[in-house]
Amino acid sequence: MTLEEITRAMGELGEPSFRGKQVFSWLHRGASAFAEMDNLSKPLREKLDGLYYIDRLRAVRKQTSRLDGTVKYLWELGDGSCVETVLMGYRHGNTVCVSSQVGCRMGCAFCASTIGGKVRDLTPSEILGQVLSTQMDSGRQISNIVLMGIGEPMDNLDNVLRFLELVNHPQGMDIGMRHISLSTCGIIPGIRRLAEQRLQLTLSVSLHAPDSETRSRIMPVNRAYDVDELFAACRDYFEQTGRRISFEYAMIDGVNDADWQADLIAKNLRGMPGHVNLIPLNNVAESPLKPSRRTRKFQERLESRGVTATVRRSLGGDIDASCGQLRRKAMEAGEREC
Numbered sequence: 123m124t125l126e127e128i129t130r131a132m133g134e135l136g137e138p139s140f141r142g143k144q145v146f147s148w149l150h151r152g153a154s155a156f157a158e159m160d161n162l163s164k165p166l167r168e169k170l171d172g173l174y175y176i177d178r179l180r181a182v183r184k185q186t187s188r189l190d191g192t193v194k195y196l197w198e199l200g201d202g203s204c205v206e207t208v209l210m211g212y213r214h215g216n217t218v219c220v221s222s223q224v225g226c227r228m229g230c231a232f233c234a235s236t237i238g239g240k241v242r243d244l245t246p247s248e249i250l251g252q253v254l255s256t257q258m259d260s261g262r263q264i265s266n267i268v269l270m271g272i273g274e275p276m277d278n279l280d281n282v283l284r285f286l287e288l289v290n291h292p293q294g295m296d297i298g299m300r301h302i303s304l305s306t307c308g309i310i311p312g313i314r315r316l317a318e319q320r321l322q323l324t325l326s327v328s329l330h331a332p333d334s335e336t337r338s339r340i341m342p343v344n345r346a347y348d349v350d351e352l353f354a355a356c357r358d359y360f361e362q363t364g365r366r367i368s369f370e371y372a373m374i375d376g377v378n379d380a381d382w383q384a385d386l387i388a389k390n391l392r393g394m395p396g397h398v399n400l401i402p403l404n405n406v407a408e409s410p411l412k413p414s415r416r417t418r419k420f421q422e423r424l425e426s427r428g429v430t431a432t433v434r435r436s437l438g439g440d441i442d443a444s445c446g447q448l449r450r451k452a453m454e455a456g457e458r459e460c
């Protein structure tokens with residue numbers, strides 16, 4: 123619930139409006155029961171307990187990388203479903219990577235999150251709960267959020283927008299929009315809707331191929347929203363928001379790593395300040411796709427054509443930290459239905 127909704131609910135119980143702020147701030151500091159809210163009267167706490175519940179996530183697995191300290195959580199939700207969250211430490215602070223859905227229905231050929239399809243959308247509080255629970259469990263202050271975990275944020279945009287409002291709230295975790303990135307596989311109506319919100323967050327677009335033929339082969343979403351229309355939507359997004367877009371590009375051997383594809387990216391990004399983030403492909407056991415051996419060459423080719431390109435540093439290589447791998451392992455081991 124937003125602060126306004128909680129305040130209204132308090133009003134309906136005959137309470138003054140500042141009670142709304144009190145409850146909101148307890149929830150966003152991680153209270154897991156109304157009984158903890160000791161600046162509310164006992165009768166009010168009991169009344170709230172009868173009318174509402176507080177949903178908290180339960181950590182069913184936690185793995186810490188010995189290589190770089192990255193932590194990966196597998197959380198169990200109220201209905202027994204599971205999602206993953208990853209905590210990464212950088213010089214500029216701690217970044218948390220959160221999931222937006224249980225599973226995913228986008229079907230990208232290289233991604234472990236989509237193998238079992240989508241189970242359901244996450245609620246705003248389940249997305250927020252990942253940030254809050256990670257901060258509380260690890261004792262590390264979260265300064266940045268990336269919506270790059272399991273699921274497609276733009277296939278659950280109402281709940282994602284509500285989550286953004288909550289996590290950005292000054293009375294809540296107060297994480298600035300400029301410290302938040304949202305990644306999409308390219309759902310054009312979602313990009314247009316987000317542009318209208320004029321948020322200062324960073325939009326990341328999973329490009330992975332600049333030509334329709336290759337992109338449709340590895341990303342079925344391209345059959346609905348073609349890459350040429352996607353580039354046009356990105357251009358509009360930049361013009362409307364003034365925010366530079368980041369393009370993700372997982373380097374796949376013999377599929378999307380040819381020089382002509384780098385040239386085509388450069389051609390499409392001409393006049394649009396963008397940034398290409400080359401990602402070394404993480405091996406997914408179920409997929410025949412292999413990591414490219416041309417990443418540096420591809421980066422140089424992009425740079426020589428005026429495109430800023432970086433290679434993403436891989437973290438958590440020893441803890442199944444990428445894209446739905448931990449959830450899949452738990453499912454396969456029959457540990458839980460997830």
Ligand code: SAH
Nearest residue numbers: 233270273274305306307328370372403404
């Ligand atoms: N659904 C959203 C966000 C989740 S995926 C999206 O598609 O953008 C976050 C990023 O990881 C995406 O760019 C996705 O394409 C990439 N990714 C998925 N599987 C990967 C793999 N095996 N190796 C490298 N990157 C991968």
